[in-house]
Amino acid sequence: MDLQPDSSADCEALENYLAFLKLTEADSARLHELRPLFRSSANLFADTFYAHLLSFEETARFLQDPQTVKQLKELQKLHWESLLEANWDKEFIERRKSVGRTHAERGIEPLFFLGSHFQFIEHLLHQFEAGNFEQDDFSEHFLSVVKAMFLDIGLTLESYFAQLSTDLRRALSMVWKANDELKQFARLTSHDLKTPLGTVANLCEEALDEFGDQMPDEAVELISKARQTAFGMSGLINELLSVSIETQVDDANDDVSIDEVISEVLDRISQAISDKHIEVDITSPLPVVLGNKVQLREAFYNLISNAEKYIDKVPGQIRIFSESDESYFIITITDNGPGIPTEELEQIFTAFRRLQMHQGHEGSGLGLYFAKSLIEHQGGKIWVESELGIGSSFHVQLRRSL
Secondary structure, three states: OOOOOOOHHHHHHHHHHHHHHOOOHHHHHHHHHHHHHHHHHHHHHHHHHHHHHHOOHHHHOOOOOHHHHHHHHHHHHHHHHHHHHOOOOHHHHHHHHHHHHHHHHOOOOHHHHHHHHHHHHHHHHHHHHOOOOOOOOHHHHHHHHHHHHHHHHHHHHHHHHHHHHHHHHHHHHHHHHHHHHHHHHHHHHHHHHHHHHHHHHHHHHHHHHHHHHHOOHHHHHHHHHHHHHHHHHHHHHHHHHHHHOOOOOOOOOEEEEHHHHHHHHHHHOHHHHHHOOEEEEEOOOOOEEEEOHHHHHHHHHHHHHHHHHHOOOOOEEEEEEEEEOOOEEEEEEEEOOOOOOHHHHHHOOOOOOOOHHHOOOOOOOOHHHHHHHHHHHOOOEEEEEEEOOOEEEEEEEEEEOO
16 A cells, blocks of 8 residues: 655645544455456446436536547546555545546536445445355455545545635635726716716706796706706716725615605606606505615616516506515516516526517616616515516515614
8 A cells, every 4th residue: 555645735634534544454455356346347337327327417418428428437447446456645646636626627516426436335235246256254345445435535525625615716806806897997987977967967057047037937947957867867876886886784774765766766767658658556655675775776777667668558557566574575566568488587687688579679688687686685586477468577575674
């Protein structure tokens, strides 16, 4: 039994495994004695094992190519051959590390790795029962196999989880970098948006100062509204920017009146609702919930403006009402739009996902994705029910105010 690991850390780890599992030279000798038994039935084992894998959809999708399956069978036989060689050296450790890393990188769950060990034990038991092994001390040989398999499993899973940890750290680093870049983008974009809005507001103010007494009252009123709208949009950009860079964990625990949120949303899209002759029916009072008002307003804006955009009937109808239980309120927004195909329901909250029937409409495909993200940030949930030709109902579950 050689002990030649590739580093002092590997040496210490392997020594610990061997000591805890009580693997000795006697175990190594017994494993050697089992090699002829396995070699004589290795093809049967490989065929049986991969037939088992192919019976599961999760693993069958990795095994579509017959040539790949053939190569994997050979690797599987070599794996168990090396276990029975019982040379716990540098090569043995690196093989187990490689298996763990590969499984982690390809997203193969430990379940399937552990399943191969069970299949190996089952195969050896069948060979013993068939009388293909002449030693009387079957139990000692079998115990040596089990101990060697625990060594195999321990080294492999150690590498598997180490690789997952590395991947997770790398992914988190990318998220943090992207988050910083997104915040910077938000700051720059807010400045670019606010500058023309400020110009519009100033021009409206100058027009009123210079020519207000010469204008009809209706014109003064329209320009005043345009000025107020520009200021309102500038304020909205400030609020959205503050939310985009907010890092405190308690920013979603304010008391928020859904009546106020819906009122502000409807003010923003009042012209579109009027132009399309959409009737809005609100069953008041709507609840007070726990959340962040700015984020909830944007979530409901995306939901209601989405309904307004796609309503295809005259008159259009949007109905908003709520119900409750001990812990949550559920606010429902229904419309009489075209509805959503059943097969598309699970995908509509995906970023950039747009229904085929909506390809002619303007939009980025991000509205419902943002709505879902913002609502989940409040500790809430969102789901949809729909019927083609009848309309859709979006349900938003939010926490009750204390």
